Amino acid sequence: MSRQILLELVxxxxxxxxxxxxxxxSHCVAAVFGDVELKDSLPMVSAExxxxxxxxxxxxxxxxxxxxxxxxxxVLTITNAVAAGSRHLPVLKAxxxxxMQFGDPxxxxxxxxxxxxxxxxxxxxxSGLGLVRIYYEGRCRLVCDTSHAGRVSISAKRSRDAAGSxxxx
Amino acid sequence: MPSVHVSDEAGQxxxxxxxxxxxxxxxxxxxxxxxxxxxxxxxxQGSSDVAxxxxxxxxxxxxxxxxxxxxxxxxxEDARARYCLCIRCEExxxxxxxxxxxxxxxxxxxxxxxxxxxxxxxxxxxxxLGVAEKSGELRKGERRGKS
Numbered sequence: 001m002s003r004q005i006l007l008e009l010v011x012x013x014x015x016x017x018x019x020x021x022x023x024x025x026s027h028c029v030a031a032v033f034g035d036v037e038l039k040d041s042l043p044m045v046s047a048e049x050x051x052x053x054x055x056x057x058x059x060x061x062x063x064x065x066x067x068x069x070x071x072x073x074x075v076l077t078i079t080n081a082v083a084a085g086s087r088h089l090p091v092l093k094a095x096x097x098x099x100m101q102f103g104d105p106x107x108x109x110x111x112x113x114x115x116x117x118x119x120x121x122x123x124x125x126x127s128g129l130g131l132v133r134i135y136y137e138g139r140c141r142l143v144c145d146t147s148h149a150g151r152v153s154i155s156a157k158r159s160r161d162a163a164g165s166x167x168x169x
Numbered sequence: 170m171p172s173v174h175v176s177d178e179a180g181q182x183x184x185x186x187x188x189x190x191x192x193x194x195x196x197x198x199x200x201x202x203x204x205x206x207x208x209x210x211x212x213x214q215g216s217s218d219v220a221x222x223x224x225x226x227x228x229x230x231x232x233x234x235x236x237x238x239x240x241x242x243x244x245x246e247d248a249r250a251r252y253c254l255c256i257r258c259e260e261x262x263x264x265x266x267x268x269x270x271x272x273x274x275x276x277x278x279x280x281x282x283x284x285x286x287x288x289x290x291x292x293x294x295x296x297x298l299g300v301a302e303k304s305g306e307l308r309k310g311e312r313r314g315k316s
Contacts, residue, residue, distance in 0.1 A: 044264060055194065122201060129231040130230070
């Protein structure tokens with residue numbers, strides 16, 4: 001089947017909107033797939049990625065969310081503007097590289113929690129725990145695209161194996 | 170932030186109950202003071218158990234997870250603390266069902282995770298008796314599932 005767009009949103013950088021988006025993704029996934037687990041996991045993925053976009057992106061620029069699916073996977077992508085030379089981009093890439101060392105998402109998540117445990121406290125910035133949570137709890141692979149100047153896209157890709165029935169099943 | 174209730178009867182089991190969602194950028198601003206307060210009280214009372222009831226928390230972000238970890242660290246690194254922390258979870262909430270067992274590595278034998286379904290305790294992750302059982306909250310004769 002061809003790739004189908006399930007949801008596209010343009011979101012103002014406003015922390016209070018994250019939960020509305022999370023719920024929108026939940027309703028969309030429930031309507032399309034009727035899958036309880038996916039209905040919980042993809043909204044979490046959207047919220048965690050949006051939090052990162054709002055924290056580390058340019059505050060006056062909108063953030064876009066897309067949710068697409070094909071026969072093999074469901075992909076949720078968040079794209080936001082970043083300042084030239086942003087110090088957050090190298091941190092993001094390093095975190096994703098670190099994450100991909102782990103074949104077992106549970107081991108990755110435990111290692112990330114250990115870093116939090118060993119750290120200075122719950123206010124320590126840029127722990128990247130949300131990304132690891134997406135890998136473990138959301139069962140998604142994460143792909144970063146910085147090929148467009150001034151913009152960064154993070155895609156969370158989840159196999160359709162566990163995505164229930166939906167278009168193209 | 171979620172609504173928060175902390176039982177305040179002296180000498181009784183300390184139960185911290187959250188209701189709502191945890192989605193703030195810095196939940197530590199309200200959560201950490203609660204942790205410090207409850208921890209101090211448990212130490213002062215010589216409590217053997219503290220319960221954190223999150224069954225009505227439908228969602229928590231990664232920043233909230235850091236606070237859970239902070240509580241475990243606070244508990245384990247304070248030599249005066251003798252209490253076990255029991256986290257009461259709702260089985261239907263996937264973020265709890267999947268995420269909570271990962272905390273076991275940090276709580277050791279002093280972390281008990283209870284999973285409930287429709288108000289009934291269905292399984293416990295952790296060693297020893299859960300807080301509900303110790304405090305008599307399970308009805309007499311009620312069977313407890315095993316994880």
